[in-house]
Amino acid sequence: MSKLGDLGAKLYRGEVGYDFVGKRFVWYGVSVLITITAIVALAVQGLNMGIEFKGGAVFTTPKTAVSVARATEAAEKASGHDAIVQELGTGGLRIQISGLDTDSAASVKKQLGTDLKVDAGQINADLVGPSWGEQIANKAWTGLAIFMVLVVIYLAIAFEWRMAVAALIALIHDLTITVGVYALVGFEVTPGTVIGLLTILGYSLYDTVVVFDGLKEGAKDITKQTRWTFSDVANRSINGTLVRSINTTVVALLPVGALLFIGGGFLGAGMLNDISLSLFVGLAAGAYSSIFIATPLVVDLKEREPAMKALKKRVLAKRAAAAAKGEGADVDTDGDETPQVVAQGGQGRRRR
Numbered sequence: 001m002s003k004l005g006d007l008g009a010k011l012y013r014g015e016v017g018y019d020f021v022g023k024r025f026v027w028y029g030v031s032v033l034i035t036i037t038a039i040v041a042l043a044v045q046g047l048n049m050g051i052e053f054k055g056g057a058v059f060t061t062p063k064t065a066v067s068v069a070r071a072t073e074a075a076e077k078a079s080g081h082d083a084i085v086q087e088l089g090t091g092g093l094r095i096q097i098s099g100l101d102t103d104s105a106a107s108v109k110k111q112l113g114t115d116l117k118v119d120a121g122q123i124n125a126d127l128v129g130p131s132w133g134e135q136i137a138n139k140a141w142t143g144l145a146i147f148m149v150l151v152v153i154y155l156a157i158a159f160e161w162r163m164a165v166a167a168l169i170a171l172i173h174d175l176t177i178t179v180g181v182y183a184l185v186g187f188e189v190t191p192g193t194v195i196g197l198l199t200i201l202g203y204s205l206y207d208t209v210v211v212f213d214g215l216k217e218g219a220k221d222i223t224k225q226t227r228w229t230f231s232d233v234a235n236r237s238i239n240g241t242l243v244r245s246i247n248t249t250v251v252a253l254l255p256v257g258a259l260l261f262i263g264g265g266f267l268g269a270g271m272l273n274d275i276s277l278s279l280f281v282g283l284a285a286g287a288y289s290s291i292f293i294a295t296p297l298v299v300d301l302k303e304r305e306p307a308m309k310a311l312k313k314r315v316l317a318k319r320a321a322a323a324a325k326g327e328g329a330d331v332d333t334d335g336d337e338t339p340q341v342v343a344q345g346g347q348g349r350r351r352r
Helices: 003-013 024-044 068-079 102-115 130-158 161-185 191-218 230-266 270-302 306-324
Strands: 056-060 083-087 093-098 124-128 340-344 347-351
Touching: 024 161, 024 270, 056 102, 068 083, 068 093, 068 102, 102 124, 130 161, 130 191, 161 191, 161 270, 191 230, 191 270, 230 270, 230 306
Parallel strands: none
Antiparallel strands: 056 093, 056 124, 083 093, 340 347
8 A cells, every 4th residue: 555545544544633623723814814815916906807808809810920929019009908919829819909899999900910911801800798798797696606505505404504604614715715816816817717716616515525424424423422522523534534635636736737837838828827727726725625614614613512512521521530540531431442543632542
């Protein structure tokens, strides 16, 4: 077995572990800081909305020897607006200019033909109205709202309302961070970005549900014993699925990273950036929130219950009594002689 596989087995059995829940306020602080940064970026810089949302024209030229920098200068001079120019695999250029209407697009097309030394009749011009982008945005918001409602209903039925609330907060956390990164880096927001944002919700929810499933199973009849608190069980659940979560996230990030850094960066396929950045940031944020936010939030909500408060008091009292007698803190005073592995602050210990 590989070292990573061996570690995963030990984490699953509770022989080793990390106290994720005990340090939850550190994770909360990190998330609050990142979220505030994202909100400030949105407020100060805003989002660089694509032509689909602002309206304008997209010109596609035949093969030309004119550089992207020279074409950008010519397009901005001809239109009086900022232009985004991308080189196509055919040797032509894709020139995107916001704020153009039908009449101004015709004159810009003619001027581009002169400046780029190509036949203006061979330049394809597509006009995009802002109303189309508004419809896309409205449908995206509607889809997002429906998704959130269905998620809350499903988790409340399959698990409990506390897990549904924690998962909802984690999803909002992921979306806020991803949108904030777009504001910081200035990447263009297109319908592809919206698709990417909706896609990451599924990945984030998957990791969260995997941890919740382990937590639900481990917490069954938890008040009938005095070895573990709910926090202990939550730590076991996170540690038991930790390697799996890391593996699935890394495997998902590799192709997305290739699209973002190789396709969009080295190869210059800038049109890949809109969806790949949202997927890359969203997948990373989703894995983080599933481990460091969602489950600790469930613990905070669950341990407010009188039954869980009483359980925690009994468990801590038993451990204190065992420590005073010089015994292991996990010693089973109920007469069970079977060797078991139990979690204590996220660290498993074998007892006899």
